[in-house]
Amino acid sequence: MQLEKEIVQSKxxxxxxxxxxxIIFTSSWLNxxxxxxxxxxxxxxxxxxxxxxxxxxxxxxxxxxxxxxRMLDKMSNASRLVEKLRQKGLVDRDICPSDRRQxxxxxxxxxxxxxxxxxxxxxxxxxxxxxxxxxxxxxxNRILDKLRx
Amino acid sequence: MQLEKEIVQSKxxxxxxxxxxxIIFTSSWLNxxxxxxxxxxxxxxxxxxxxxxxxxxxxxxxxxxxxxxRMLDKMSNASRLVEKLRQKGLVDRDICPSDRRQxxxxxxxxxxxxxxxxxxxxxxxxxxxxxxxxxxxxxxNRILDKLRx
DNA sequence: AGTACATGTATGTTAAAACATTAATTGTAC
DNA sequence: GTACAATTAATGTTTTAACATACATGTACT
Numbered sequence: 641m642q643l644e645k646e647i648v649q650s651k652x653x654x655x656x657x658x659x660x661x662x663i664i665f666t667s668s669w670l671n672x673x674x675x676x677x678x679x680x681x682x683x684x685x686x687x688x689x690x691x692x693x694x695x696x697x698x699x700x701x702x703x704x705x706x707x708x709x710r711m712l713d714k715m716s717n718a719s720r721l722v723e724k725l726r727q728k729g730l731v732d733r734d735i736c737p738s739d740r741r742q743x744x745x746x747x748x749x750x751x752x753x754x755x756x757x758x759x760x761x762x763x764x765x766x767x768x769x770x771x772x773x774x775x776x777x778x779x780x781n782r783i784l785d786k787l788r789x
Numbered sequence: 790m791q792l793e794k795e796i797v798q799s800k801x802x803x804x805x806x807x808x809x810x811x812i813i814f815t816s817s818w819l820n821x822x823x824x825x826x827x828x829x830x831x832x833x834x835x836x837x838x839x840x841x842x843x844x845x846x847x848x849x850x851x852x853x854x855x856x857x858x859r860m861l862d863k864m865s866n867a868s869r870l871v872e873k874l875r876q877k878g879l880v881d882r883d884i885c886p887s888d889r890r891q892x893x894x895x896x897x898x899x900x901x902x903x904x905x906x907x908x909x910x911x912x913x914x915x916x917x918x919x920x921x922x923x924x925x926x927x928x929x930n931r932i933l934d935k936l937r938x
Numbered sequence: 939a940g941t942a943c944a945t946g947t948a949t950g951t952t953a954a955a956a957c958a959t960t961a962a963t964t965g966t967a968c
Numbered sequence: 969g970t971a972c973a974a975t976t977a978a979t980g981t982t983t984t985a986a987c988a989t990a991c992a993t994g995t996a997c998t
Contacts, residue, residue, distance in 0.1 A: 655926035656918045660819055662933045667816030668862055669937055670809055684984080704947060713817055717985070719948055741946045741993045769805050772936050777804035780932045784811045787921050787929075788818055833954080853977060866955065868978050890963045890976040 663784075677765050681758055682728070686711065690721055691755055694731060694747035701744035703736070730754060812933075826914050830907055831877070835860065839870055840904055843880060843896035850893035852885070879903060 652658035671685065678688050693710050694702055708718045722745050725731040730751035736742040747755075772780070801807035820834065827837050842859050843851055856867045871894050874880040879900035885891040896904075921929070 655923050655930060656915060656921075659921075659926040659929050659933075660915070660918060662930050663812060664816050664819060666933045666937060667813050670813060686984090705945085713985080716948095716987075720984090723948095739946085739994070743947065766805060766809070768938075769809060769936060771938050772805075772808075772932055774804050776932050776935070777808040779928065780808050780936075781804065781811050783921055783925050783929045784808075784815045786925070787918060788815060789917075789920050835954090854975085862955080865957075865978095869954090872978095888964070888976085892977065 659787075673765055673768070677761055678758070680761075681754060683754075683758075686713065686717075687721055687725055688758070690718070690725065691730060691747060691751055694745060695752065695755055698747055698752070701734075701746045703742045703744065705742070707745065725751070808936075822914055822917070826910055827907070829910075830903060832903075832907075835862065835866075836870055836874055837907070839867070839874065840879060840896060840900055843894060844901060844904055847896050847901070850883070850895045852891045852893065854891070856894065874900070 652661070674688075675685050678685060683691070689711055690707055693707055697706075704718050704722060707722070708716070711718065722731060722733060722743075726733050730748055732746045732748055734744045734746075736744050769777075801810070823837075824834050827834060832840070838860055839856055842856055846855075853867050853871060856871070857865070860867065871880060871882060871892075875882050879897055881895045881897055883893045883895075885893050918926075
């Protein structure tokens with residue numbers, strides 16, 4: 641997949657501009673691979689992210705606020721996503737007794753089990769990314785971190 | 790903006806996994822900066838992309854098919870986006886006489902003028918990305934291209 | 939206690955994306 | 969020339985995002 645051929649304009653003004661388009665394009669490429677895999681399990685990427693955050697907290701609960709903060713895409717839809725997951729039996733929701741504004745969300749055994757099955761497939765998808773070496777991946781991380789300042 | 794603090798899980802399994810999340814996160818960060826800037830001009834990111842493609846073709850027209858192929862996000866909404874732009878007077882639409890299935894889309898003088906004004910602001914936004922050097926940008930491009938194979 | 943203000947979550951509305959289907963036109967085989 | 973496949977756009981439907989607002993609860997202060 642050659643960037644210049646696929647995209648927008650035939651020439652970039654400079655390396656920075658190309659990098660911007662390259663990052664966006666690559667992100668879209670990664671997203672579509674992950675989304676396609678998750679679709680087999682009936683999850684959207686964002687639902688999957690929430691489940692992973694909850695697994696990270698397990699056995700402690702997370703509040704909706706915590707979920708919102710940790711989502712990649714800033715958004716106000718965590719409530720609705722949690723409700724979707726609850727309908728599938730993948731999370732539990734309880735009003736926090738000590739602060740009745742908060743809602744405690746926990747991943748269920750069924751949710752944990754689903755994540756385990758997804759992990760296996762995820763490893764396969766991530767093999768695709770090993771066309772770069774570990775030190776290239778590390779360099780990529782360093783540059784991206786620096787880019788964001 | 791430190792990735793580990795902001796995102797998902799406190800630890801990554803390896804450099805590749807971190808790179809995947811890093812790319813998606815950075816892309817979202819870039820998108821939001823561009824979108825915010827374009828909002829001042831009443832354009833979405835995708836509408837802007839279409840205008841840029843049309844400017845690249847100008848004074849020749851592009852078909853809807855060409856636009857769809859060149860969009861970063863694969864999608865079937867090019868027709869609707871073109872209609873939105875047409876309502877704003879930024880593009881013209883004509884049925885191609887030699888093949889009446891095709892639609893020829895051209896950027897108008899008003900569209901070109903808008904793009905020129907956006908270019909100036911875009912340069913300012915892109916100053917933000919110069920926290921990495923030109924050779925780092927080039928290295929980033931090399932690694933991303935290699936990643937996608 | 940009472941008021942003002944902040945916080946956490948849910949909901950309503952609008953806009954956009956994803957996906958499938960339809961409709962019109964053209965090309966091809968016979 | 970007719971039947972049928974292929975191409976190109978547009979449209980319908982469902983899902984998801986973005987943004988604003990409402991509502992309940994909690995906190996601070998008098």
